[in-house]
Amino acid sequence: MATTVAEARPAHGGAGRPANKPVPKHGRATPYLFLVPYLVLFLGFIAIPAIYGIWISLHDYDYLLPNQPWNGLANYTQLFTSTGRDAADFWHSMEATGIFTLCSVPFLVTLPLGVALIINRKFPGRTFFRAAFFAPYVLGVAVVGLLFRFLLSPRGGVVNGYLNDIGIHSNPPWITQLPWAWISLVAMTVWWTLGFNAIIYLAGLQDISPELYEAADIDGAGSWQKFRNVTLPGLRPVLLFVLTLTILASANMFGQAFLVTNGAPANQTRTAIMEIANVGLKQYRQGAAAAMSYILAIVLILISLVNFRLFRTNQDT
Amino acid sequence: MDKVTTPLTRRGFLGAVGALGGAAALAACGGSSKPPGSGGATGSAAAGKTYSGPAVKLAFWNGWTGGDQPFAKQMVDQFNAQNKGKIQVQMNVSQWADFFQKLPAAVQSGNGPDVAVMHIDDIPTQAAQQVIVPLDAIASALGFTASMFAPAVWNGGMYKGKRYGIPIDVHDxxxxxxxxxxxxxxxxxxxxxxxxxxxxxxxxxxxxxxxxxxxxxxxxxxxxxxxxxxxxxxxxxxxxxxxxxxxxxxxxxxxxxxxxxxxxxxxxxxxxxxxxxxxxxxxxxxxxxxxxxxxxxxxxxxxxxxxxxxxxxxxxxxxxxGNSHQFVLPRNGSSDPNKQAAARFFIRWFTEREAEWAKSAKVPAETKLQKSSAFTQGLSYLKPFAEEVPDVHFPPSxxxxxxxxxxxxxxxxxxxxxxxxxxxxxxxxxxxxxxxxxxxxxxxx
The missing domain is CATH 3.40.190.10 (Periplasmic binding protein-like II)
Structure with missing residues (x-):
C-alpha cells in the first residue's frame, strides 16, 4: 500500500519537499514487514528457547517436578570439577565428538570436491551420476542407521558375510570395538552426506568464469596449475561455507551413533549430543543438560570464529 | 551446594538480564505444574468385576516390543472382542527407552494414556515426578493383598508408603x-x-x-x-x-x-x-x-x-x-469416572489371566497363579524360573x-x-x- 501511495505522488509537486530529496519508494515498515514471517519463527524457535535455556541451566530443572530449585552456576561448575557428577561423562562425550569431527571433516571437505570436479565435466550419463551421488542424502538418518546396522552387524552382517566369502574370517567387530566403530561411523556419514557438499561445490565451480580457464590455457598452465590457481581461489568462499557447515554438522552428530553403535564400546562413541539427551531426557536433569549445551555451543562458536579468521587472513594477503 | 556461597543468585541473575526482558515472564509460565491429579485413584468401591457404563475407549501404553508384543496384542484383541460396544482398549507400544521420554511429556500436556505398564524399578521415579498416581484404593477394591504375592513383588510397587503398581508378572x-x-x-x-x-x-x-x-x-x-x-x-x-x-x-x-x-x-x-x-x-x-x-x-x-x-x-x-511388570495409572487430564471404572475392569481382567500372559515367557505375579495347572503343566518348561521367585531381589523403591x-x-x-x-x-x-x-x-x- 505504502509503496503505491509514494509512487503515485508526482515527483515535482511535493508540497514543502526539497527538490533534491529522492522520493521514498516504499514505506518505512515495508522491509520489516517482509521479515516478519521469518522473524516470528526465529524468535519462537531459536531466540526465545536459547535465552530460556540459560534460565533452565541455572536451575536443578526437571519439568515434571512442581519446583525447580535455583542452582546458580552449579550446573556449570560441576562440569569443570573433577568430581562433578557429569564431568567425566560429559568430557568423554566431547572427546568422542572431537574424534568424530577430526576424522570426518577432512573426508567430507575433500572427497566431495573431487566428486564435484568429476561430475562438472561433460560426459555421457553426467546427470545420472549427479543424481546418484546426491541420492543418499535424501534418506533420513533412521533409514541410513538401520541400513548400516544390518550391513555391519559383527555376526550375520552383510559386510562380514562377504568378507568370509572372500576368505577373510577375522569378523571385524564393526560396531562394537574401537577403532572399527569410528571407521564405520565416519564411512557411513561420508557416504550419506557427501552428495550435499558435492552439490555446493558444483554450484561454486559453475560460478567460476570460463574466461579465467581460457586465459590460463593461453598462459600455458597445466591442469594442476589451473586447479591450484583458478579453481581453488574461485572456490574460497564456498570452501569456507562447506568447512564451517561440515564442522558444525559433525560436531552435532547424534543419529548415526545413537542408532548404529548406541555408544558402544563402553560409551566411547557416545557423542556430546547423545550425552546431553541422556542427561536431559533419561535422567530428567534438564538443568545440567542445558548447561552442557551451552558449553558445546560456545566451543562451536569459537571454532567457527577461528575458521572465519583463518580464511579472512588468507584472502587479505 | 550451599545456597549462601553460590556467587550467582537468582535475584542477581534476573536483575542482570532484566534488559533482555522476557526471561522473567518465561520463567513465570515455565514453572507451572499442576498438583497431582487424583484422577482414577479415588475410584468407588467398584471391584472391577463388571462394567456397566457407556462405551469408552481406553488408551493402553507399554513397552512390550519384541517377543511380548504378539501375546499382549492377542490378549487385548480377546478383551476387545468380549467387550464389544462397551470398552475398546487401544494399545500403543514403544521401546522402553522411548516410552519414558514419551509418557511423562504426554502426561504433562494432558494427553497421557488411561492405563500403562512399567517395570518395578521405574515406578518410584515416575511416582516422584507425578507421572503416575497412587492406586491403593483400586488395589484393595480389586481385592489384592500382600499374602497373594512374594514379598518382593508386592512391596516393589510401593513408593513412600503408597501403592503405585499392580503386579502382572515376574521375569527373572x-x-x-x-x-x-x-x-x-x-x-x-x-x-x-x-x-x-x-x-x-x-x-x-x-x-x-x-x-x-x-x-x-x-x-x-x-x-x-x-x-x-x-x-x-x-x-x-x-x-x-x-x-x-x-x-x-x-x-x-x-x-x-x-x-x-x-x-x-x-x-x-x-x-x-x-x-x-x-x-x-x-x-x-x-x-x-x-x-x-x-x-x-x-x-x-x-x-x-x-x-x-x-x-x-x-x-x-x-x-x-529379577524384575516385574506392573500396571500403573498415569495422571490424567480428564477424570472421567467411566474411564476409571473401565480401567479397573481391564486391569482385573488382565491380571486374572496372568497364566495366559506367562506364555510370553513370564512367571505369573500371583502365587496362586504360579501354582495353577495352566502354568505348571501348560508351561512346565518355565518351572525353574518360578521356583526361584522367593530368592528374587528387586532394586529398592x-x-x-x-x-x-x-x-x-x-x-x-x-x-x-x-x-x-x-x-x-x-x-x-x-x-x-x-x-x-x-x-x-x-x-x-
Missing part, C-alpha cells in the same frame, strides 16, 4: 544350558553350586569348549553380578539407600568369580553384546545366565537343544536378579535409582573388559553412585 534370570554340549562333555545334570559349576566348566574345557561366557553388558553380565552379590550376602545399597554398597567384600567375591571364568579360560575376553547368548545357540557356549524372556527364542531352535535350570548357588545364599545403578553397569563393563581392576571399578563406581543418591534425595525428597 535362570541358567540356560546347551544339552548337546553337556552330553558331549559327559555332564549329566545342570550345576547347582560352585563345585559342580567349576566341574562342568572343566569338563567342557577338556572338550575344547569355553563353557561359560561372561558378558560385560547390563544384559546380562550386570544381572549375573547382582545375583552373585546377593548370593554372597551383599546388597546394592544400604538399608536407607543413602550409600552404594556393591564395593563390599561380597561384591569383590562376585566380580572375582566372573573374572575367574575368563582367567581360567572358560570365557573369551571381549564378549560383544548378546554374543554370549548367540554363542549358546550356536553351540559354542554351554552355560548362560539369561533372562526368562529369551525362552521362546531358544525353544524355537531346531538344531540345538537348550534347557533351563534355576541359577546355581555360587554363594551361601539364594540370590536371583527410591526415585532416580536407575541413575545410580547405571554406575554399576559401567563398572562391570570396565572390569570385565579389563579396562579397570575389579577393586577400582567397584569402589569408584560405588562412590559416584553414593553422591548420585544424595543428589536424588535432595531433588526428589
Amino acid at each position: 534370570l535362570g541358567l540356560y544350558y546347551n544339552k548337546d554340549l553337556f552330553d558331549k562333555a559327559g555332564i549329566s545334570s545342570p550345576p547347582t553350586d560352585e563345585n559342580s559349576y567349576m566341574d562342568a566348566c572343566d569338563k567342557l574345557k577338556s572338550k575344547g569348549i569355553q563353557g561359560s561366557w561372561v558378558s560385560p553388558f547390563q544384559f546380562t553380565g550386570a544381572f549375573m553380578f547382582m545375583s552373585l552379590l546377593w548370593q554372597y550376602g551383599g546388597d546394592l545399597y544400604n538399608s536407607d539407600v543413602s550409600k552404594a554398597t556393591w564395593d563390599s567384600e561380597a561384591g569383590m567375591k562376585a566380580l572375582n568369580f566372573m573374572l575367574s571364568l575368563i582367567t581360567k579360560g572358560y570365557s573369551p575376553k571381549n564378549v560383544a553384546q548378546d554374543a554370549d547368548f548367540n554363542a549358546l545357540q550356536a553351540g559354542k557356549n554351554a552355560l548362560n545366565w539369561q533372562g526368562i524372556w529369551q525362552v521362546p527364542t531358544v525353544r524355537g531352535l531346531k538344531s540345538t537343544k537348550i534347557e533351563f535350570a534355576p541359577l546355581p548357588k555360587i554363594g551361601p545364599k539364594g540370590g536371583v536378579w 527410591v526415585a532416580g535409582i536407575g541413575d545410580a545403578t547405571q554406575k554399576l553397569y559401567d563398572a562391570i563393563q570396565a572390569a570385565v573388559l579389563g579396562k579397570s581392576s575389579a577393586q577400582a571399578a567397584l569402589s569408584n563406581s560405588a562412590k559416584s553412585a553414593t553422591s548420585i543418591l544424595a543428589a536424588n534425595k535432595k531433588k526428589y525428597g
Whole structure:
C-alpha cells in the first residue's frame, strides 16, 4: 500500500519537499514487514528457547517436578570439577565428538570436491551420476542407521558375510570395538552426506568464469596449475561455507551413533549430543543438560570464529 | 551446594538480564505444574468385576516390543472382542527407552494414556515426578493383598508408603544350558553350586569348549553380578539407600568369580553384546545366565537343544536378579469416572489371566497363579524360573535409582573388559553412585 501511495505522488509537486530529496519508494515498515514471517519463527524457535535455556541451566530443572530449585552456576561448575557428577561423562562425550569431527571433516571437505570436479565435466550419463551421488542424502538418518546396522552387524552382517566369502574370517567387530566403530561411523556419514557438499561445490565451480580457464590455457598452465590457481581461489568462499557447515554438522552428530553403535564400546562413541539427551531426557536433569549445551555451543562458536579468521587472513594477503 | 556461597543468585541473575526482558515472564509460565491429579485413584468401591457404563475407549501404553508384543496384542484383541460396544482398549507400544521420554511429556500436556505398564524399578521415579498416581484404593477394591504375592513383588510397587503398581508378572534370570554340549562333555545334570559349576566348566574345557561366557553388558553380565552379590550376602545399597554398597567384600567375591571364568579360560575376553547368548545357540557356549524372556527364542531352535535350570548357588545364599511388570495409572487430564471404572475392569481382567500372559515367557505375579495347572503343566518348561521367585531381589523403591545403578553397569563393563581392576571399578563406581543418591534425595525428597 505504502509503496503505491509514494509512487503515485508526482515527483515535482511535493508540497514543502526539497527538490533534491529522492522520493521514498516504499514505506518505512515495508522491509520489516517482509521479515516478519521469518522473524516470528526465529524468535519462537531459536531466540526465545536459547535465552530460556540459560534460565533452565541455572536451575536443578526437571519439568515434571512442581519446583525447580535455583542452582546458580552449579550446573556449570560441576562440569569443570573433577568430581562433578557429569564431568567425566560429559568430557568423554566431547572427546568422542572431537574424534568424530577430526576424522570426518577432512573426508567430507575433500572427497566431495573431487566428486564435484568429476561430475562438472561433460560426459555421457553426467546427470545420472549427479543424481546418484546426491541420492543418499535424501534418506533420513533412521533409514541410513538401520541400513548400516544390518550391513555391519559383527555376526550375520552383510559386510562380514562377504568378507568370509572372500576368505577373510577375522569378523571385524564393526560396531562394537574401537577403532572399527569410528571407521564405520565416519564411512557411513561420508557416504550419506557427501552428495550435499558435492552439490555446493558444483554450484561454486559453475560460478567460476570460463574466461579465467581460457586465459590460463593461453598462459600455458597445466591442469594442476589451473586447479591450484583458478579453481581453488574461485572456490574460497564456498570452501569456507562447506568447512564451517561440515564442522558444525559433525560436531552435532547424534543419529548415526545413537542408532548404529548406541555408544558402544563402553560409551566411547557416545557423542556430546547423545550425552546431553541422556542427561536431559533419561535422567530428567534438564538443568545440567542445558548447561552442557551451552558449553558445546560456545566451543562451536569459537571454532567457527577461528575458521572465519583463518580464511579472512588468507584472502587479505 | 550451599545456597549462601553460590556467587550467582537468582535475584542477581534476573536483575542482570532484566534488559533482555522476557526471561522473567518465561520463567513465570515455565514453572507451572499442576498438583497431582487424583484422577482414577479415588475410584468407588467398584471391584472391577463388571462394567456397566457407556462405551469408552481406553488408551493402553507399554513397552512390550519384541517377543511380548504378539501375546499382549492377542490378549487385548480377546478383551476387545468380549467387550464389544462397551470398552475398546487401544494399545500403543514403544521401546522402553522411548516410552519414558514419551509418557511423562504426554502426561504433562494432558494427553497421557488411561492405563500403562512399567517395570518395578521405574515406578518410584515416575511416582516422584507425578507421572503416575497412587492406586491403593483400586488395589484393595480389586481385592489384592500382600499374602497373594512374594514379598518382593508386592512391596516393589510401593513408593513412600503408597501403592503405585499392580503386579502382572515376574521375569527373572535362570541358567540356560546347551544339552548337546553337556552330553558331549559327559555332564549329566545342570550345576547347582560352585563345585559342580567349576566341574562342568572343566569338563567342557577338556572338550575344547569355553563353557561359560561372561558378558560385560547390563544384559546380562550386570544381572549375573547382582545375583552373585546377593548370593554372597551383599546388597546394592544400604538399608536407607543413602550409600552404594556393591564395593563390599561380597561384591569383590562376585566380580572375582566372573573374572575367574575368563582367567581360567572358560570365557573369551571381549564378549560383544548378546554374543554370549548367540554363542549358546550356536553351540559354542554351554552355560548362560539369561533372562526368562529369551525362552521362546531358544525353544524355537531346531538344531540345538537348550534347557533351563534355576541359577546355581555360587554363594551361601539364594540370590536371583529379577524384575516385574506392573500396571500403573498415569495422571490424567480428564477424570472421567467411566474411564476409571473401565480401567479397573481391564486391569482385573488382565491380571486374572496372568497364566495366559506367562506364555510370553513370564512367571505369573500371583502365587496362586504360579501354582495353577495352566502354568505348571501348560508351561512346565518355565518351572525353574518360578521356583526361584522367593530368592528374587528387586532394586529398592527410591526415585532416580536407575541413575545410580547405571554406575554399576559401567563398572562391570570396565572390569570385565579389563579396562579397570575389579577393586577400582567397584569402589569408584560405588562412590559416584553414593553422591548420585544424595543428589536424588535432595531433588526428589
